[in-house]
Amino acid sequence: MGKATGFKEFARQTPGTEKPEERVKHYREFTKPLAAEDLSKQGARCMDCGIPFCHQGCPVNNIIPDWNDLVYRDRWAEAIAVLHSTNNFPEFTGRICPAPCEASCTLNLEDSPVAIKTIEHAVIERAFADGLVKPEPAKTRTGKNVAVIGAGPAGMAAAQQLARAGHGVVLYEKNAQPGGLLRYGIPDFKLEKTIIERRVAQMQAEGVEFRTNAHVGVTVPVSELHGYDAVVLSGGSEKPRDLPVPGRQLGGIHFAMDFLTQQNRRVSGEPVKGADILATAKKVVVIGGGDTGADCVGTSNRQGAASVTQIEIMPRPPEKEDKLATWPHWPNKLRSSTSHDEGCERRWSVSTVEAVGKDGHVTHLKCVEVDAKFQPVPGTEFTLEADLVLLAMGFVHPVHEGLVDGLGLDKDGRGNVKADTVKYQTSNPKVFAAGDIRRGQSLVVWAIREGRQCARAVDEFLMGTSDLPR
Ligand SMILES: Cc1cc2nc3c(=O)[nH]c(=O)nc-3n(C[C@H](O)[C@H](O)[C@H](O)COP(=O)(O)OP(=O)(O)OC[C@H]3O[C@@H](n4cnc5c(N)ncnc54)[C@H](O)[C@@H]3O)c2cc1C
Numbered sequence: 001m002g003k004a005t006g007f008k009e010f011a012r013q014t015p016g017t018e019k020p021e022e023r024v025k026h027y028r029e030f031t032k033p034l035a036a037e038d039l040s041k042q043g044a045r046c047m048d049c050g051i052p053f054c055h056q057g058c059p060v061n062n063i064i065p066d067w068n069d070l071v072y073r074d075r076w077a078e079a080i081a082v083l084h085s086t087n088n089f090p091e092f093t094g095r096i097c098p099a100p101c102e103a104s105c106t107l108n109l110e111d112s113p114v115a116i117k118t119i120e121h122a123v124i125e126r127a128f129a130d131g132l133v134k135p136e137p138a139k140t141r142t143g144k145n146v147a148v149i150g151a152g153p154a155g156m157a158a159a160q161q162l163a164r165a166g167h168g169v170v171l172y173e174k175n176a177q178p179g180g181l182l183r184y185g186i187p188d189f190k191l192e193k194t195i196i197e198r199r200v201a202q203m204q205a206e207g208v209e210f211r212t213n214a215h216v217g218v219t220v221p222v223s224e225l226h227g228y229d230a231v232v233l234s235g236g237s238e239k240p241r242d243l244p245v246p247g248r249q250l251g252g253i254h255f256a257m258d259f260l261t262q263q264n265r266r267v268s269g270e271p272v273k274g275a276d277i278l279a280t281a282k283k284v285v286v287i288g289g290g291d292t293g294a295d296c297v298g299t300s301n302r303q304g305a306a307s308v309t310q311i312e313i314m315p316r317p318p319e320k321e322d323k324l325a326t327w328p329h330w331p332n333k334l335r336s337s338t339s340h341d342e343g344c345e346r347r348w349s350v351s352t353v354e355a356v357g358k359d360g361h362v363t364h365l366k367c368v369e370v371d372a373k374f375q376p377v378p379g380t381e382f383t384l385e386a387d388l389v390l391l392a393m394g395f396v397h398p399v400h401e402g403l404v405d406g407l408g409l410d411k412d413g414r415g416n417v418k419a420d421t422v423k424y425q426t427s428n429p430k431v432f433a434a435g436d437i438r439r440g441q442s443l444v445v446w447a448i449r450e451g452r453q454c455a456r457a458v459d460e461f462l463m464g465t466s467d468l469p470r
């Protein structure tokens with residue numbers, strides 16, 4: 001275990017950030033990594049609890065106490081080997097995972113969990129810097145071929161595992177670049193896209209063929225999939241939740257992903273599709289209080305919005321959780337992202353009633369406060385000025401037209417592709433599903449877990465047995 005008395009000697013420390021007024025001038029990542037000696041102290045704080053609740057709290061079951069100890073002892077090469085044994089892409093989770101592990105840490109009972117995510121980030125960045133992230137091509141080939149459809153974190157994890165098991169893997173992606181929501185949804189200030197590209201290079205060297213600009217069910221016929229021994233669907237949950245209120249059709253009201261994707265394309269130098277959606281000098285209202293909404297806030301501020309307001313229908317969560325009632329589980333509590341620190345008015349328990357406009361363009365939103373059952377509270381009606389409204393209310397299910405319906409697959413009650421988490425097999429035995437397309441909108445760490453587990457299920461299906469980790 002770290003240092004027996006480490007948690008008493010050293011305070012929790014996480015990376016500093018560039019000041020909000022400076023970082024809104026650019027789209028780059030803005031955290032300032034800790035020095036190696038500070039990281040060692042953070043590793044030393046881990047108590048290696050008899051029951052490592054963090055390990056259970058992490059969806060990929062990262063073996064956290066082991067790499068905490070290795071970082072404390074300056075054994076970085078071993079730390080990355082342990083980390084990679086459970087997580088294909090710690091550079092993604094080390095940046096953008098909400099870190100349920102830290103909520104589960106025993107030291108969180110004292111509000112000072114081990115800085116697990118910070119250490120994870122440092123371990124993988126040091127490994128890349130030291131040349132330790134090398135291609136791991138399979139030693140033998142199986143002669144089987146697998147198509148993976150959708151190059152987000154689930155598809156990338158599945159493809160990497162399947163290639164390492166010796167299968168021929170083609171990863172189809174409808175966009176020009178791989179990464180899924182990591183590339184086209186999540187802004188560069190949370191995750192720069194070179195981070196995806198260096199991992200893609202490793203996967204290509206391991207034999208994964210990336211076939212981009214290939215929209216299966218649209219530009220690539222579904223019949224092409226019949227030539228493969230197995231197919232993995234990892235196309236995400238891309239159907240956005242709409243706002244069915246009068247005035248929805250007005251100009252200036254857009255889905256969050258249309259806005260975010262445009263900015264990600266601009267930063268990457270990719271052509272922007274359609275007319276520009278820009279927050280510059282606009283009064284922006286973001287509807288929806290989750291990660292997507294926060295990313296709209298950060299992007300709007302970088303584009304120079306006149307004002308940014310974020311509204312959410314759920315009530316304001318408590319500032320602090322009741323630890324003894326919630327620990328080691330993920331608590332409901334107020335969470336603020338770095339984007340909120342950059343300037344944003346936040347309101348909770350608010351429902352949008354109508355969008356009002358002039359000359360076909362939105363100018364106001366009529367809103368009302370709601371009670372715990374989302375019923376309007378009489379007398380609380382109010383108006384918000386808005387000339388750009390971004391709908392960030394989540395995603396309902398995957399797109400059905402084209403691929404999912406083209407394969408004639410069963411869906412679950414929520415419209416996701418139906419498959420369990422043991423075999424990941426759909427109603428077509430040769431077709432498997434993982435990530436948001438199966439579980440609904442979720443997190444990157446869950447997508448990686450499902451991609452890994454699905455790859456093992458496919459390997460077992462093809463070979464009768466599998467050496468891939470569960
Ligand atoms: C704006 C935003 C911010 C987020 N922030 C966070 C965060 O901070 N932390 C976090 O953990 N999670 C976050 N999430 C959630 C996270 O990004 C997703 O849960 C995760 O990316 C899902 O991975 P996936 O591989 O299942 O799907 P996706 O990432 O959606 O990837 C699916 C891929 O499949 C492709 N595709 C779809 N259909 C086809 C087809 N027919 N043919 C070819 N290609 C196809 C798509 O183009 C896409 O590239 C965020 C989501 C959004 C929208």
Ligand code: SF4
Pocket residue numbers: 057058059060061062064093094097098099100101102116117120445
């Ligand atoms: S992947 Fe997420 S939950 Fe797991 S150790 Fe990393 S930050 Fe924690």
